[in-house]
Ligand SMILES: Nc1ncnc2c1ncn2[C@@H]1O[C@H](COP(=O)(O)OP(=O)(O)OP(=O)(O)O)[C@@H](O)[C@H]1O
């Protein structure tokens with residue numbers, strides 16, 4: 349299977365699909381979302397001790413940071429001015445030690461936080477990946493690959509910033525801020541209050557900034573997802589793009605999302621480029637106030653010189669946490685919105701799940717039965733199969749034929765339970781396939797798909813995909829039975845030749861042979877072969893037929909046939925049209941009936 353978005357969503361580009369995401373996105377932007385926070389905190393739980401250690405280090409760092417300017421004041425007032433050199437030396441050593449402590453404490457804290465952050469990140473991504481693997485095909489068909497990738501990569505990173513750095517830094521900043529205010533008020537209430545004149549301005553600036561930033565940053569999130577979505581789809585469709593010479597159009601489309609993304613970021617960034625200097629300016633203003641008023645108070649002997657120097661020091665530290673807190677405000681918003689998306693994805697129900705106590709399927713005889721099966725891919729999409737009743741006796745091979753879009757591949761997908769029947773039921777050996785666990789079902793029911801998917805690994809690994817610990821001898825045997833051994837031996841590195849992405853270095857016919865080998869190795873009881881529609885040369889055709897004959901022996905098989913030879917060898921032929929069985933019988937009977945089959949035969953199978 350490729351990454352294509354499926355026939356039903358044809359004409360629906362990544363951008364329109366993104367709108368679905370975008371809509372939910374725009375509901376976000378809260379600073380605090382209880383559900384998201386509690387879900388995400390659970391990820392921190394296993395690292396509780398490390399987080400506590402980081403918190404202690406943060407508090408220690410805050411304490412030391414607060415202490416240093418105060419020590420400077422003591423140095424000036426108690427030692428420099430009275431002229432106590434020994435005392436000054438000792439105190440200087442103490443201040444030096446404090447700074448050394450800050451160095452160690454802050455690097456330890458940073459290390460711990462990034463360590464925890466990366467652990468959480470990895471765990472969250474792996475949980476998302478596990479969940480994505482379990483989500484049924486219907487989900488993946490509806491969602492653009494690139495956008496899903498962006499969720500797992502970008503949104504998770506946003507949350508990480510909040511979880512690891514954010515919370516702890518927030519506590520540290522608040523402690524420093526309150527500490528500075530308290531110390532300043534204690535040292536000189538008058539000077540402190542004058543210095544705080546700038547605070548209302550600062551809060552106003554922060555408030556205006558965060559309101560603007562909220563929408564700006566939200567915009568950047570959906571734009572970056574659009575870029576990833578467009579990129580992924582176009583790279584995936586590069587063959588079509590080049591074949592139709594649409595490079596220019598594709599470039600223009602990309603440039604548009606790229607431009608929008610760039611503008612969104614510039615927009616968000618320029619906000620902070622105005623805001624941060626504004627805060628800095630206010631900080632300078634406060635410094636000037638301290639210098640002027642503080643100087644005056646020193647001259648009037650109302651405060652000591654040490655207090656004034658300490659004030660200058662505190663003021664310069666004061667604005668750092670404020671800047672950081674306002675930055676954090678936007679981090680919180682985008683983390684919450686990212687978190688909402690991640691939680692939503694994690695909570696997407698797995699529609700096709702095993703019933704509690706589902707049994708392992710043990711195929712004894714291999715009878716397959718459809719009872720009144722009606723199916724539609726989605727509740728709002730057309731009915732694809734109508735009232736299908738058919739029974740395949742154990743060990744028999746039936747062929748399913750019909751015009752394109754009739755519903756043949758759908759039948760195959762239903763037997764493997766890639767989708768759930770809408771009405772009716774499918775039985776294997778009289779067991780409803782909804783009552784067995786999916787793994788046991790798919791181990792014994794093997795679907796060789798119309799477009800077999802090859803992974804970009806070696807040929808051998810691709811053949812042994814169903815049984816990863818198969819020996820080389822087993823792999824070669826399966827390849828030999830599938831008539832694939834010959835062409836593989838002629839490849840430059842034989843079984844170790846790497847298949848390129850999308851299997852482009854393997855021809856259509858070879859791909860079929862490989863997938864037959866892959867299925868043969870797993871020795872399934874029931875085999876469904878969805879023949880490739882593409883024309884295959886007569887030599888390969890003969891090889892495939894020969895391999896098929898071997899493979900079908902002793903197995904119950906359904907062959908979705910596009911070739912006359914396959915149909916002829918079948919025990920019974922079912923003709924499907926518009927999701928209904930319109931004719932059935934042997935090849936000869938159907939020809940004699942002179943109905944749809946006869947017409948198809950003339951058009952399709954006769955050369
Ligand atoms: N994943 C899907 N989601 C929604 N609709 C689908 C999906 N796959 C197929 N359909 C629709 O179901 C109908 C039957 O498709 P199906 O693939 O079963 O046809 P088919 O008989 O195998 O055709 P072909 O001979 O071309 O392979 C088509 O109308 C198709 O548009």
Ligand SMILES: [Mg+2]
Nearest residue numbers: 756757758798
């Ligand atoms: Mg098909």
